[in-house]
Amino acid sequence: MEPQRKRWKGSTYGSECGSDSWTVYPVLSDEQSQDVELVEAFAAPVVNKKETSRLLRELSSLYPMSGLQHIKRVRAVKGSPQPLEVLLCLVSDAPHMEILSIDSLLPSGVKNDAFGEPFRVKIPARPPLTRPQFEQAGKHWPTSFHEDKQLTVALRGELFSAPQKARMHAYMMSAVTAAKAGSELGMEAVGAVVVDPSTEKVIAVGHDSRGDHPLHHAVMVCIDLVARSQGSGCYSFDQYATCTFTPPASDTSQSAPSSLPYICTGYDLYVTREPCVMCAMALVHSRIGRVFYGTACADGALGSKYKIHSQKDLNHHFEVYRGVLEKQCEDLTSQEGFQRRVDY
Numbered sequence: 001m002e003p004q005r006k007r008w009k010g011s012t013y014g015s016e017c018g019s020d021s022w023t024v025y026p027v028l029s030d031e032q033s034q035d036v037e038l039v040e041a042f043a044a045p046v047v048n049k050k051e052t053s054r055l056l057r058e059l060s061s062l063y064p065m066s067g068l069q070h071i072k073r074v075r076a077v078k079g080s081p082q083p084l085e086v087l088l089c090l091v092s093d094a095p096h097m098e099i100l101s102i103d104s105l106l107p108s109g110v111k112n113d114a115f116g117e118p119f120r121v122k123i124p125a126r127p128p129l130t131r132p133q134f135e136q137a138g139k140h141w142p143t144s145f146h147e148d149k150q151l152t153v154a155l156r157g158e159l160f161s162a163p164q165k166a167r168m169h170a171y172m173m174s175a176v177t178a179a180k181a182g183s184e185l186g187m188e189a190v191g192a193v194v195v196d197p198s199t200e201k202v203i204a205v206g207h208d209s210r211g212d213h214p215l216h217h218a219v220m221v222c223i224d225l226v227a228r229s230q231g232s233g234c235y236s237f238d239q240y241a242t243c244t245f246t247p248p249a250s251d252t253s254q255s256a257p258s259s260l261p262y263i264c265t266g267y268d269l270y271v272t273r274e275p276c277v278m279c280a281m282a283l284v285h286s287r288i289g290r291v292f293y294g295t296a297c298a299d300g301a302l303g304s305k306y307k308i309h310s311q312k313d314l315n316h317h318f319e320v321y322r323g324v325l326e327k328q329c330e331d332l333t334s335q336e337g338f339q340r341r342v343d344y
């Protein structure tokens with residue numbers, strides 16, 4: 001159910017390095033991205049469609065099908081002599097059905113000759129959360145759908161305007177540059193940038209520094225640099241010219257100690273490679289607003305192996321997008337792999 005990736009087909013006015021060379025997609029929760037779950041039900045054609053309203057009232061009272069409010073009880077069948085079919089009940093509502101018949105399904109209270117031959121059908125067990133799920137569900141049985149229009153646009157890779165993409169491009173380019181600087185120092189080629197989207201200001205730029213300390217992944221470095229920008233922080237990365245931070249212009253530094261656990265509130269992170277579990281949890285704790293990463297990673301915790309950002313039992317959730325400058329970020333990883341093979 002993950003959206004198809006658009007392949008870039010080139011452009012007469014864009015360049016291979018421009019912001020039209022990549023597409024950004026949201027990384028959804030399992031509930032939003034999984035295939036439609038189905039449950040078995042009995043349905044039957046309506047002989048006289050003028051009786052449909054009354055039959056639906058009677059069926060709803062006999063078999064309320066609770067928990068399935070998203071299911072439309074009746075569907076239209078094109079080209080059939082009996083153009084309407086209704087759901088009678090779930091298979092679990094009539095578990096001991098040896099011979100399927102209307103009489104055994106509707107023991108009393110409903111006019112049995114109002115229906116044609118009953119049949120089994122699979123219907124969506126849960127309300128669709130995305131347009132792809134809605135379209136897949138509709139192939140089985142019609143459902144209602146409360147569409148999140150922004151999500152639909154995001155799934156088409158069209159959420160961000162050209163000026164927004166140009167800014168995102170510039171931020172990720174800074175992360176790529178930082179990754180290369182770190183790589184030249186023998187670190188893993190991963191770079192990260194934290195931005196305040198309300199002011200469009202870069203707050204911190206960092207790169208992997210685990211040559212110094214095993215926990216100094218680029219995201220950890222960047223979060224610590226944000227903390228330093230607020231007058232706190234645990235480490236010094238002053239020896240690395242590319243690891244920088246910018247103190248906020250407002251008077252928020254005065255309140256830094258009390259707001260320290262929420263240092264990244266409202267901020268965006270751009271990171272070349274999908275963060276690991278440790279970094280993803282640090283982003284939860286620091287209350288990041290949104291995360292944009294370039295390329296996925298097999299052990300990644302924001303879409304590949306885990307989806308930490310959508311874990312229901314965590315007390316902070318954030319949006320995650322993938323694909324910003326994907327090619328350049330992939331190249332960093334593959335160059336690193338090549339470098340390692342050379343090293344060994």
Ligand SMILES: [Zn+2]
Nearest residue numbers: 217275276279
């Ligand atoms: Zn990490």
